[in-house]
Amino acid sequence: xxxxxxVFYFPWELNSDLQDGQSVRTCGxxxxxxxxxxxxxxxxxxxxxxxxxxxxxxxxxxxxPIIGAQYxxxxxxxxxxxxxxxxxxxxxxxxxxxNVALLHKxxxxxxxxxxxxERKQCDTAxxxxxx
Amino acid sequence: MQTETMxxxxxxxSILWGLDPLFSAFVxxxxxxxxxxxxxxxxxxxxFYNQHPVYRVDVLGTVVYKREREDFxxxxxxxxxxxxxxxxxxxxxxxxDPGGEGGDxxxxxxxxxxxxxxxxxxxxxxxxxxxxxxxxxxxLKTSRQQREIMASNFYRVCDPLMELxxxxxxxxxxxxxxxxxxxxxxPVGGASIVVRNFxxxxxxxxxxxxxxxxxLEPLVVQGTHTHTQLQQLxxxxxxxxxxxxVVYPKVKSPDQxxxxxxxxxxxxxxxxxxxxxxxxxxxxxxxxxxxxxxxSAVRQRYSVNVSRAALQLLVQSLESSSDIISTSDSHYIxx
Numbered sequence: 001x002x003x004x005x006x007v008f009y010f011p012w013e014l015n016s017d018l019q020d021g022q023s024v025r026t027c028g029x030x031x032x033x034x035x036x037x038x039x040x041x042x043x044x045x046x047x048x049x050x051x052x053x054x055x056x057x058x059x060x061x062x063x064x065p066i067i068g069a070q071y072x073x074x075x076x077x078x079x080x081x082x083x084x085x086x087x088x089x090x091x092x093x094x095x096x097x098x099n100v101a102l103l104h105k106x107x108x109x110x111x112x113x114x115x116x117x118e119r120k121q122c123d124t125a126x127x128x129x130x131x
Numbered sequence: 132m133q134t135e136t137m138x139x140x141x142x143x144x145s146i147l148w149g150l151d152p153l154f155s156a157f158v159x160x161x162x163x164x165x166x167x168x169x170x171x172x173x174x175x176x177x178x179f180y181n182q183h184p185v186y187r188v189d190v191l192g193t194v195v196y197k198r199e200r201e202d203f204x205x206x207x208x209x210x211x212x213x214x215x216x217x218x219x220x221x222x223x224x225x226x227x228d229p230g231g232e233g234g235d236x237x238x239x240x241x242x243x244x245x246x247x248x249x250x251x252x253x254x255x256x257x258x259x260x261x262x263x264x265x266x267x268x269x270x271l272k273t274s275r276q277q278r279e280i281m282a283s284n285f286y287r288v289c290d291p292l293m294e295l296x297x298x299x300x301x302x303x304x305x306x307x308x309x310x311x312x313x314x315x316x317x318p319v320g321g322a323s324i325v326v327r328n329f330x331x332x333x334x335x336x337x338x339x340x341x342x343x344x345x346x347l348e349p350l351v352v353q354g355t356h357t358h359t360q361l362q363q364l365x366x367x368x369x370x371x372x373x374x375x376x377v378v379y380p381k382v383k384s385p386d387q388x389x390x391x392x393x394x395x396x397x398x399x400x401x402x403x404x405x406x407x408x409x410x411x412x413x414x415x416x417x418x419x420x421x422x423x424x425x426x427s428a429v430r431q432r433y434s435v436n437v438s439r440a441a442l443q444l445l446v447q448s449l450e451s452s453s454d455i456i457s458t459s460d461s462h463y464i465x466x
Contacts, residue, residue: 001196002195002196002207002214002215002216003195003196003207003209003214004214005162005163005209005210005211005212005213005214006193006195006209006211007211007212008211025211060262072293074193074195074209074262090195090261090262091193091195091261091262092262093262094291095291095292095293096291097291097292098292098293098297099292099293099294099297102297103293103297105301106297106300106301107300109300109301109304110211110300110303110304112304113303113304113307113308117307117312
């Protein structure tokens with residue numbers, strides 16, 4: 001009944017490797033909105049390359065599009081569409097003014113914590129097996 | 132993450148739960164961890180994260196599911212690691228429909244208008260929509276194989292710049308490293324607290340090892356090895372207390388008597404005498420005596436078994452009663 005957890009991905013990590021229908025959340029600058037198609041485009045720069053995420057906004061309409069503002073989107077991936085991965089938005093929030101660098105740092109921090117913990121658990125499991 | 136299977140024997144004894152600081156706290160766990168904790172076999176409603184007993188949690192996340200009933204809201208909260216149901220009871224203020232606008236007397240304070248304003252703002256904070264940020268604190272329960280939070284306190288968080296969410300994401304790994312993932316050095320840590328409390332409460336000044344047996348018995352899981360376990364726990368606990376300087380044996384012997392440092396007036400007087408006498412000597416008159424000097428003097432005069440930790444404890448109490456003065460972090464002087 002509850003949807004699955006939307007894990008944070010950076011826009012440049014959303015690629016065809018992800019399965020369709022996976023719940024994700026990501027952020028980017030709104031660069032384009034076509035209301036007649038319910039399609040918005042978020043963009044983010046990483047390693048001197050621009051990455052795009054296409055957002056289907058059917059479920060979150062009506063919303064007030066501010067071109068150039070930072071948005072955070074939460075939804076399911078839905079295939080690839082030329083310039084980027086498509087996300088069917090369940091939540092689309094304007095977070096303009098957010099400290100993007102700090103947000104990225106927090107996400108990386110959280111991931112490295114999970115990795116560290118997983119490694120520790122593997123180690124303890126191994127040592128438990130050995131005894 | 133916790134493994135789903137944990138034997139009853141691995142569960143810490145319920146007597147020790149209260150000693151765990153996490154037990155009485157609203158623990159800020161990741162939702163995925165909340166969903167994977169094992170429930171206690173001794174008391175339902177208590178869960179274990181890394182052997183820490185937890186029954187109240189504190190969660191911040193996006194509402195991704197909502198259902199409204201007459202008496203309560205049911206919100207699905209997603210924190211990026213998992214989604215959990217939160218049962219949020221409506222308070223009386225929310226249930227009542229706010230009446231029409233109270234006529235605002237110009238310049239005056241209208242209680243009714245203020246009250247309806249308060250009611251409206253409370254309603255706004257409790258009625259969330261999908262996409263809003265929710266902070267919820269409450270107890271855990273498992274109903275129909277699904278874990279839920281019974282909210283004791285919940286509200287919408289206004290966080291347009293994600294400052295709170297980011298600081299929350301930064302805080303959690305630190306909290307996990309500093310507290311949640313640390314195992315309580317049980318049962319010795321717990322046992323020594325039990326013994327300390329007992330000594331303090333009953334103003335014990337001296338005891339033998341056997342006197343503590345009865346006290347520590349409930350902390351050992353009953354079984355075939357109860358006796359050896361108890362002996363071991365007793366030894367470890369006494370060692371721990373000695374390391375901390377809380378107790379020390381004046382004379383070492385097979386069935387030795389332990390003295391409680393803080394109640395040992397003779398030792399206190401001995402230390403004070405050493406400091407007083409030596410402070411008069413020219414060598415120490417200016418800078419005072421070093422702790423190690425006091426220690427060796429006390430060991431010569433009083434008992435060889437006095438530990439540095441025990442001495443430190445008494446020196447501190449002497450200092451706080453202004454009998455002696457510290458001239459540096461390890462030098463003391465008396466006038």
